[in-house]
Amino acid sequence: MSKPKIATDWLAACAGCHMSLLDMDERLLQVLSLAELTSCPITDLKHPPHEGVEVGVLTGAVNSTTNIAVARMMRKRCKILVALGDCAVFGGIVNMRNYFDMQEALRCAYVETPSTVDGFVPASEELGRPVRARGVDQVVKVDVCLPGCPPSADAIFHVLSELAQGRIPVVAGETLKYD
Amino acid sequence: MSKVNLKINGKTVQAPAGSTILEAARLAEVDIPVLCHHPKLANLGSCRICLVEIARQPNLHPACTYPVFEGMEVQTESPRVVEMRKFVLDMLFSERNHHCMYCEMSGDCELQNLAYRYRMDRWSFPSPHPHMPVDATRKYFLLDHSRCILCRRCLRACSDLAANHTLGVKNRGADTMICADMDLSFGESSCVSCGTCLEVCPTGALVDRRSAYMGRTAEVQRVRSSCAACSLGCGVELVVRGGQVLRVESDWDRHNEGVLCVAGRFEPLEQTREKITRPLVRRDGQLQEATWVEALDALVSGLRQAAPGGIRAVTSGAVLSEGMNEFVNFFKGKMGVPVHLLEPALAGSELAADGGLKDVDAADFILVAGGDPLASHRVLGYRIKRAIDKGAEVWLVSGKETEMAHFAARCLGLAELDSAVAHCMESRSPVVVYGADLTAREAGRLARLRGKARFIPLAPSPNGHRAQVLGLEPAAGWAGAKALFVLLESALLQEGWLQEFRRPQFLAVYASCRSPLTDQADVVLPALQWYERQGTFINMEGRNVDVHQAVEPGGEGWSVQKLFDRLSGCMT
Numbered sequence: 170m171s172k173p174k175i176a177t178d179w180l181a182a183c184a185g186c187h188m189s190l191l192d193m194d195e196r197l198l199q200v201l202s203l204a205e206l207t208s209c210p211i212t213d214l215k216h217p218p219h220e221g222v223e224v225g226v227l228t229g230a231v232n233s234t235t236n237i238a239v240a241r242m243m244r245k246r247c248k249i250l251v252a253l254g255d256c257a258v259f260g261g262i263v264n265m266r267n268y269f270d271m272q273e274a275l276r277c278a279y280v281e282t283p284s285t286v287d288g289f290v291p292a293s294e295e296l297g298r299p300v301r302a303r304g305v306d307q308v309v310k311v312d313v314c315l316p317g318c319p320p321s322a323d324a325i326f327h328v329l330s331e332l333a334q335g336r337i338p339v340v341a342g343e344t345l346k347y348d
Numbered sequence: 349m350s351k352v353n354l355k356i357n358g359k360t361v362q363a364p365a366g367s368t369i370l371e372a373a374r375l376a377e378v379d380i381p382v383l384c385h386h387p388k389l390a391n392l393g394s395c396r397i398c399l400v401e402i403a404r405q406p407n408l409h410p411a412c413t414y415p416v417f418e419g420m421e422v423q424t425e426s427p428r429v430v431e432m433r434k435f436v437l438d439m440l441f442s443e444r445n446h447h448c449m450y451c452e453m454s455g456d457c458e459l460q461n462l463a464y465r466y467r468m469d470r471w472s473f474p475s476p477h478p479h480m481p482v483d484a485t486r487k488y489f490l491l492d493h494s495r496c497i498l499c500r501r502c503l504r505a506c507s508d509l510a511a512n513h514t515l516g517v518k519n520r521g522a523d524t525m526i527c528a529d530m531d532l533s534f535g536e537s538s539c540v541s542c543g544t545c546l547e548v549c550p551t552g553a554l555v556d557r558r559s560a561y562m563g564r565t566a567e568v569q570r571v572r573s574s575c576a577a578c579s580l581g582c583g584v585e586l587v588v589r590g591g592q593v594l595r596v597e598s599d600w601d602r603h604n605e606g607v608l609c610v611a612g613r614f615e616p617l618e619q620t621r622e623k624i625t626r627p628l629v630r631r632d633g634q635l636q637e638a639t640w641v642e643a644l645d646a647l648v649s650g651l652r653q654a655a656p657g658g659i660r661a662v663t664s665g666a667v668l669s670e671g672m673n674e675f676v677n678f679f680k681g682k683m684g685v686p687v688h689l690l691e692p693a694l695a696g697s698e699l700a701a702d703g704g705l706k707d708v709d710a711a712d713f714i715l716v717a718g719g720d721p722l723a724s725h726r727v728l729g730y731r732i733k734r735a736i737d738k739g740a741e742v743w744l745v746s747g748k749e750t751e752m753a754h755f756a757a758r759c760l761g762l763a764e765l766d767s768a769v770a771h772c773m774e775s776r777s778p779v780v781v782y783g784a785d786l787t788a789r790e791a792g793r794l795a796r797l798r799g800k801a802r803f804i805p806l807a808p809s810p811n812g813h814r815a816q817v818l819g820l821e822p823a824a825g826w827a828g829a830k831a832l833f834v835l836l837e838s839a840l841l842q843e844g845w846l847q848e849f850r851r852p853q854f855l856a857v858y859a860s861c862r863s864p865l866t867d868q869a870d871v872v873l874p875a876l877q878w879y880e881r882q883g884t885f886i887n888m889e890g891r892n893v894d895v896h897q898a899v900e901p902g903g904e905g906w907s908v909q910k911l912f913d914r915l916s917g918c919m920t
């Protein structure tokens with residue numbers, strides 16, 4: 170039997186969850202001996218393969234129409250979808266944007282920041298539109314949630330190695346942390 | 349008391365009739381989660397996290413309010429109960445804004461702990477992210493409504509423990525908000541910053557500003573001690589990390605029952621005075637850092653030059669008993685020098701100190717004479733207000749304006765003391781609280797109540813009782829003093845304490861902080877800081893209470909005992 174495939178991608182995230190994934194250090198090799206990593210934002214191949222994967226992992230909140238598209242693609246191409254980190258599970262720190270008016274937030278980020286010169290709010294057709302920030306499960310069905318900001322390398326190892334061996338991980342005890 | 353037999357999760361339990369299911373479960377060591385319940389507060393039954401299943405009853409019931417009955421069978425973790433608890437948690441988390449990753453309380457939060465316990469790896473309902481204000485108008489702690497679960501522990505603590513009735517709720521349903529008075533900001537409200545609400549809040553809604561993010565329960569040590577800021581000697585727990593006191597919490601098992609005042613909880617850590625960490629000796633008119641050997645040499649020669657008749661010694665009544673004993677032994681016993689007390693003393697040493705906070709609780713009449721507990725011994729003042737809430741009558745006899753006057757049934761001048769005494773005679777269980785504003789004659793008039801009433805003194809200094817036992821009194825004047833030794837420790841010198849004081853030829857001060865007095869001194873000896881010292885003092889109830897060292901001394905300060913031990917060696 171060939172090894173199960175894992176793909177990861179990120180949405181509106183700080184990259185911390187993927188850093189925590191790398192924090193598994195040599196245990197990454199253990200995971201890779203059990204499963205094949207087809208794609209992730211920090212490898213050359215960014216997108217999950219058309220033929221699909223067993224496990225899809227999303228980090229980050231849904232924050233724009235692009236995020237929605239990426240989340241839907243991952244959902245379509247994976248059997249088990251994992252929301253990894255507080256942003257993916259609850260919307261996390263990205264939720265703070267919801268306390269402000271969208272235009273106000275955009276102006277603040279692209280025009281008013283002290284380091285910005287001749288700033289403007291980008292409005293190209295090719296770009297996604299910002300939407301209210303939220304967790305992944307408000308857009309697509311999520312099978313496994315691993316909260317944490319970021320989840321510890323131990324927690325990520327536990328979840329990925331369980332999944333790679335065909336088991337649904339139990340997220341509890343030391344593995345379950347919201348901070 | 350009659351007992352009731354019941355079964356909790358199949359375990360047979362005998363509980364006193366009238367107990368709640370929660371109390372019975374605790375006897376059986378079954379852990380039922382709670383949020384609005386607090387062991388020292390009246391039960392409210394509002395949060396519904398403690399719901400349990402009772403055999404043959406269609407609905408779930410809150411364990412914290414439901415009384416036990418004979419033959420009752422309770423399930424505390426059945427699938428139905430667990431499902432309902434998760435639902436309650438889901439509702440609580442989706443109602444406001446809980447972002448544990450940057451919440452001060454994360455790791456110590458009762459709500460978060462329950463979410464972990466019930467393995468909440470996601471919230472079923474998205475939060476609407478309501479805009480919630482933060483009230484940071486109080487100096488020492490803030491209220492972030494985003495984290496408030498409306499358990500109303502704070503409200504009950506403020507009303508029932510501190511008897512201050514500042515807190516209430518406004519609006520209804522999802523718009524319900526904790527508020528102060530008639531919806532004022534906390535800074536403008538009647539809040540007295542006792543911090544009792546802060547201590548009982550189960551979440552990160554009420555947050556201590558000074559110690560925020562400085563350490564979680566697992567990272568700190570707790571040192572049980574007594575507040576020595578007034579003679580009440582409230583039980584405290586000093587929360588310590590890395591050689592620093594982060595905050596002061598209360599010891600719920602002591603006479604103050606969890607209540608502290610701003611002077612005990614917050615102000616001691618607001619130290620703005622410069623600490624004295626090394627001995628100082630005046631050379632060429634300038635105070636300069638010196639070694640202990642040099643300082644002791646300077647002290648010994650200063651004292652010798654004034655000896656035998658020119659030396660005076662004075663101690664603050666804030667010094668702990670062990671140190672005060674050494675001080676008296678050395679100066680009076682060994683050197684034959686007159687010793688005095690810095691702070692004013694109570695008149696009426698013939699009056700007893702036989703009353704305590706429990707007597708206040710049980711009193712039907714409380715006479716407050718010549719003092720204002722709400723200004724000087726605040727936790728006693730709160731306790732008196734609590735007694736008023738329960739129906740006690742308070743008369744105030746004072747020549748001054750007082751806080752207590754707002755709450756007293758009658759306010760009389762000192763000339764009318766006799767009518768108050770007469771009223772006291774007719775009461776069932778009276779308590780007399782007397783302060784330093786009474787003259788010896790007025791105190792004598794109160795003495796008629798001995799045997800009838802319990803007496804609580806408002807000693808002007810924390811260990812004033814000990815000073816009295818040692819026969820220390822304020823000096824009438826300082827004429828003829830050539831050398832003066834002041835055992836000040838951390839006391840803040842106040843106007844009128846050193847009456848007719850003129851700087852003598854030689855002045856030595858033992859102090860933990862810089863002050864105008866240490867600036868004038870010839871020798872300054874570094875004292876231990878209040879959290880570095882160890883010993884006992886006699887509190888207002890006449891009981892010895894312990895002060896424990898919370899952290900290792902950070903400077904070169906010596907304890908009073910060590911100081912006099914070494915000094916004795918030098919003087920022989």
Ligand code: SF4
Nearest residue numbers: 446447448451457552
């Ligand atoms: S109050 Fe408790 S549950 Fe809410 S954010 Fe803070 S730690 Fe998390």
Ligand code: SF4
Nearest residue numbers: 496497499500502549
């Ligand atoms: S502030 Fe704290 S104690 Fe008060 S109701 Fe809110 S959560 Fe409860």
Ligand code: SF4
Nearest residue numbers: 506539540542543545
């Ligand atoms: S600090 Fe004390 S007085 Fe102020 S609201 Fe809290 S309990 Fe009430």
Ligand code: SF4
Nearest residue numbers: 575578581582609612
């Ligand atoms: S009443 Fe006195 S002993 Fe109690 S906390 Fe206040 S200052 Fe300290």
Ligand code: FES
Nearest residue numbers: 384393395396412
């Ligand atoms: S703890 Fe029982 S209802 Fe809140």
